[in-house]
Amino acid sequence: MSPRNVGAVMRKEFNHIVRDPRSLILAFIIPLSLILLFGYALSLDVENVRTVIVDHDRTRESRDLVRHLASSPYFRVQGHLESTAEVSVVLDSGTAAVGVIIPPGYGRDITADRSSPIQVLVDASDPNFSNITLGYLTAFINTYNQRLLLKFLDKNGMPAIEPPVDGRIRVWFNEDLQSRKFIIPGIIAVIIMIAGAMLTSLVIAREYEAGTMETIRSLPLTAVEFLLGKAVPYFFIAMTNVLIAVLLGQVLFDVVMKAEFSLMMAASSLYICVALALGLLISTVTRSQLLANQGAILLTYLPSLLLSDFVFPVTNLPRVLQLISSIVPATYYIEILNGIYLKDVGFALLWKDFAVMVLMLAVLSGLSLFILRREGL
Amino acid sequence: MTPSSDDAILVQDLVKRFGEFEAVKGITFSVRRGEIFGLLGSNGSGKSTTIRMLCGIIAPTSGRARVAGYDIESQSEEVKHSIGYMSQKFSLYEDLTPFENIRFFLGLYNVDRSRWKERMEWVLETARITEVKDRLTRDLPQGWRQRLALGCALLHRPEILFLDEPTSGVDPVTRRHFWGFIRELSEQGITVFVTTHYMDEAENCDRIVMIDLGTIVAQGSPAQIIREVCPGSEGADLNEAFITLMARSAP
Structure with missing residues (x-):
């Protein structure tokens, strides 16, 4: 050569x-x-999921739930609607991806230490996105439940308990995901x-x-x-x-x-x-x-x-x-x-x-x- | 470096097959040093295939040939260094200038760097394109490009110059100039191997081999061939001889 x-x-x-x-x-x-x-x-990251709220309850408890949701970096509350039918319209049009519907009596149930259902609708047309959103929602509800539980124990004069399994998860290599x-x-x-x-x-x-x-x-x-x-x-x-x-x-x-x-x-x-x-x-x-x-x-x-x-x-x-x-x-x-x-x-x-x-x-x-x-x- | 005999090219039983098709069917001939040699035949007779084998571009199916003393198969690099080749289709880089084209050839042939300037000027002057050396080759008239291609093929002072249908599509005046130039080269001792299907041009050759369908049908000097093929007919030319030969070989 x-x-x-x-x-x-x-x-x-x-x-x-x-x-x-x-x-x-x-x-x-x-x-x-x-x-x-x-x-x-x-960007494959899911942040600021557009969320709408239907609050039929309008109590201190329901507003507390909404405030916590809004303060999370993963959800952005875009507005309050009047009915479930309106949620289906915004999900259809794609202007929001998550709708949270709080039923009447939510505040009463919580105050009475009873379980209360709330409905969450998720747009799953993009399965990857909705999977991640579901994870966020589950984590959010778990954390919020834990908060309420601790409050309940405190109210009844019981000491705070540690959760039996304390999973300490650390993500490596790309810590901020x-x-x-x-x-x-x-x-x-x-x-x-x-x-x-x-x-x-x-x-x-x-x-x-x-x-x-x-x-x-x-x-x-x-x-x-x-x-x-x-x-x-x-x-x-x-x-x-x-x-x-x-x-x-x-x-x-x-x-x-x-x-x-x-x-x-x-x-x-x-x-x-x-x-x-x-x-x-x-x-x-x-x-x-x-x-x-x-x-x-x-x-x-x-x-x-x-x-x-x-x-x-x-x-x-x-x-x-x-x-x-x-x-x-x-x-x-x-x-x-x-x-x-x-x-x-x-x-x-x-x-x-x-x-x-x-x-x-x-x-x-x-x-x-x-x-x-x-x-x- | 130089072959011992007087033959610049020796071809023996050369065969080229493309699949089922036999383009060249075992031809044998030789070309003497310094002569102008014409390989004649109609389109598809095997001319180009033969010239491409001799230039080391395609390998023969069987048979042997020596060009400038080198075996075309085992010493194709040496063959390529000793020859200049101008293909049928214009094949320089049209998007480069003549200067850049010549530079490319200078880099590839064994031309000593100290002689680059001299060779560059020689090619530009010989091809009469000095003043357009920085224009794009594609913008030059056909005849000028042809002269540049010829110049590039002569850049490294080859022993043998192969020209495949060099005058197709060239006007009569340029053609006359061209043959004058070929004659000059031959006088300087360069062997010129030309293929053509213009019989009138072939009269310029010292010796001719006519091929048809891959086999040799006649060889000798133009006068010899005319005498042999058309005996007795006064004023016959190569054209007539060629047509007669073709009629003979037709089934």
Whole structure:
């Protein structure tokens, strides 16, 4: 392999990029908009659930319940309605997701130390959201019951008791349960796939379409030199994207990438190489820019987004999709990033993910080289 | 580096099959150093397949060939260093300038860096495109682009120049210029291997091989072929000879 040949292809590829800045714009605008879009819009956290109240009771006790509910960060009381029928209207229209209906006599029952039902209606059209909301509601009612219980004991001159099971739950790795901390690494994985695979998927197809592949074949240039020269400029574009994403994650979303930077760079470099190899393979096989672009979206962008444990937890996927997920490069990269950023674990625990990506890189570039050599390079 | 014999190209029983289809059916010929050699045939006769095998672009199914003394299969890199190739379709980068195109070729051929400037200027002057070297190649007229492609193929002073249908779609004046230039190259000792289906042009060749459906139907100098194929008919040309041959081989 001659570095000079690699350099010549690199320079040419660089000239192409400069000549047609559309691809460069694609390489930076799409990642930027994705960070903003996902970072702001794709918050999986459930907060400020819009809640409406129907208080048929209108006593001190019922107002106390409502006040406690409103003071929780998870619920935002939007207003008071007159009837259950009105609740069904706002749930239908989607202006509120939870309706709490306090029956007449609630205050009387509570004061008399009797159990009193209250009705809660939840919009479950988004099951994920409603599951979380249900959890919040159950927790809220338990806490409120406990309060009332302690008050009851106090009133009757009994000492406060400790609950028999005192569960002390601590969440690790992402103590504030902020989904952003999980989303930013996922976005970086998707962005690299877009910048890396989608752009490189065009570069060999372009040679076939322009007829210049014939020239390439007639030149003293080996398949390895050709592929390397094609990949290097895009490696730097993808790497710039990683750095921009890390920076934006920090500035806009307070996701501080605190762990070892060198390990992060090593993982990113490897993952970029896998993405580039995949793009180049798609390009070599399809020989058409249109087909390559569609193939790249189908094979890189969507799986990285949907099957990589980023948006949907892999454990919930059907068996077939789990198998596919295990050959999606982003799965391993996201695992490494989460390991680095959330768990702060080192290479000792992550080497398997590195090894899988090295294997992927070898297989993908091996296939491209095989095809190109058969083509006369 | 140089082959010992006087033959720049030696072809022996060369066969190329694409699946069931046999494009080249075992051809044998040789090209002498410094001559202008024409490979003639109608479209689909196997011309391009042959030239692409000789340039190391596709591998032959069987048979052997040596180009500039190197085996086309086992030494294809060496072959590629010793030849210049201009394909049938214009195949330089249209979105790059002539300057950038030449730079690319300079980087890939074994041209010493100290000679880059001189070679760059030589190509630009020979192709008469010095003043447009920073314009986009796609904006240049067809004839100019063709000259640039020829210049790029000669950049590294190859021993042998392969031209696949170099004059298709070129006007008569440019064509005359082109053949004058080829003659000059040949006088400098460069072997020129040309494929064409224009029989009038083929008169410019020192020697000719005519192929049809992948087999050789005639070879020799233009005059020789005319004499053999059309004996007795005064003023016959290659065109007539070719048509006669085609009629003969038709079933």
